[in-house]
Amino acid sequence: MNTPSGDFPTSRRKSLMAFLVTAFVLQTFLVYSDDTGRLLPPLSEKALEGRAVWLSNNCQACHQFYGMGGFLGPDLTNAAARLDRARLDEVLTNGVAQMPAFHLSDTEISGIEAYLREMDGTGIGQARAPLPDLPAFRGAIRDAIDGGKMPAEASKGGEGFLSGACTGCHAALAPRRIGAYLAPDLSSAVNDLSDDEILTVLEVGRPALGMPPAGFSASQRGAMLAFLRWLAANRTQLQERTRGGDSEGIPWWEFR
Ligand code: HEC
Ligand code: HEC
Structure with missing residues (x-):
């Protein structure tokens, strides 16, 4: 007889079956005896x-x-x-x-x-937040200022952005608000907020939410607004420059 299993002896099939059954029993035992979940209080x-x-x-x-x-x-x-x-x-x-x-x-x-x-209290939900390449991001802004690729007003704001503590709290070019950083990425701030709202945040902060007043004069706040506009307009190019950070980020099969 010429069945597909013809050249696979019955005894080998039996031992393979025995192995699979044992593996299944062992796996089942390990799963049901795992008390990790039970260590958490209800x-x-x-x-x-x-x-x-x-x-x-x-x-x-x-x-x-x-x-x-x-x-x-x-x-x-x-x-x-x-x-x-x-x-x-x-x-x-x-x-x-x-x-x-x-x-x-x-x-x-x-x-x-x-x-x-x-x-x-049960653990850290986002164990691996994407790591934006912060030095590359700051470097790209520095180069745009030094290379004259940023309008004068925006450059003044850019200097404030680099010397202020902004990037200490605000994530660089993150796809969205991410857990490991408290503060949102600012490269779409001008799309999400009106100019007045941005100027107010810079002036009085949102102290209850962790955003301190920036301590800027009115003209510095205006310059920062111009910089944030530049940031939004150049977001894609900046993302390309800072792509290095992506390889350190979460793999494609995990959700952002
Ligand atoms: C100590 C941390 C910290 C620093 C430093 C900081 N921020 Fe913030 N900022 C925050 C947090 C947190 C929020 C979000 C508050 C909220 O949830 O509404 C925020 C919000 C903002 C917003 C509003 C964004 C939005 O989408 O609602 C702007 C604009 C902003 N910050 C600009 C700046 C600038 C410019 C600097 C640097 C001069 C700066 N921040 C420095 C923590 C910080
Ligand atoms: C249609 C979609 C949608 C539904 C349904 C929804 N949310 Fe949200 N929620 C959002 C979005 C989008 C944001 C983020 C807004 C932003 O950019 O700050 C948010 C923000 C929040 C935040 C603030 C998170 C933070 O880190 O600042 C909390 C808390 C929250 N939602 C709780 C809830 C609860 C509780 C429910 C159910 C009663 C709920 N949401 C239902 C879309 C939704």
Whole structure:
């Protein structure tokens, strides 16, 4: 008989089968005896209420925990560490960017707050944030100023950007707000905010959210605005110059 298994003796098939069954049993045993999950304390009652609110409002359609969920909004595994109650109230009540306003009661918001706080305690959600090549980014700005490729007004702002602590907190050219950096990438600030809003942030900061007043004069603030416009207009070229950082970033199969 000429079956496909014709040249594969029955005894070899049997031992292969025995090996596969053993491997399966062993794997099953290891999976079910793994107590990593059990080392974490269970969610409190309050946090469980918050999770119910989370689920019934479909928050995970846009947000992730540990990278799992929808991708319109940021990963919230460690959001509790960067948000206070006032900001949470504001985000949930008024919405922000593409996030709609939710009409939640105070108790429901407290539940979400507890849920996010306890999730934050379970680990680091974004273990490997993309690492922008900061020196290359700063170098590209330096070269544009020195090489006369930046208009005079923007150059003044660029000097302020390089000498101020801006890049100490603000991520360079990140695809979006990333967990490891508290502050958003500024290369699209002029698209997200009006000129007045930017000038106000620079003047008074957002101290409660970690943005200090820049301590600039009115003309320095104007120059910074001109620089941020230049930054937005040259974003793509800058990204090409700083691509080196990408190879250190998360691999393509992981979500940004
Ligand atoms: C339609 C998509 C969408 C839904 C649904 C949604 N969000 Fe959001 N959410 C966003 C986006 C986009 C942002 C980021 C806005 C920005 O750029 O700051 C955001 C921001 C947030 C933030 C601030 C995060 C930070 O790090 O600043 C919190 C907290 C939050 N959402 C919680 C929730 C909760 C809780 C729910 C469910 C009740 C929810 N979101 C539902 C899209 C959504
Ligand atoms: C100590 C950290 C820190 C430093 C230094 C800092 N920022 Fe910020 N900045 C933040 C944080 C955090 C936010 C986001 C606040 C929020 O969530 O609304 C922010 C927000 C901003 C925004 C608004 C962006 C937006 O999309 O809402 C602008 C513009 C800005 N910063 C410009 C600057 C400039 C220019 C400098 C340097 C002169 C600077 N920042 C220095 C922390 C910092």
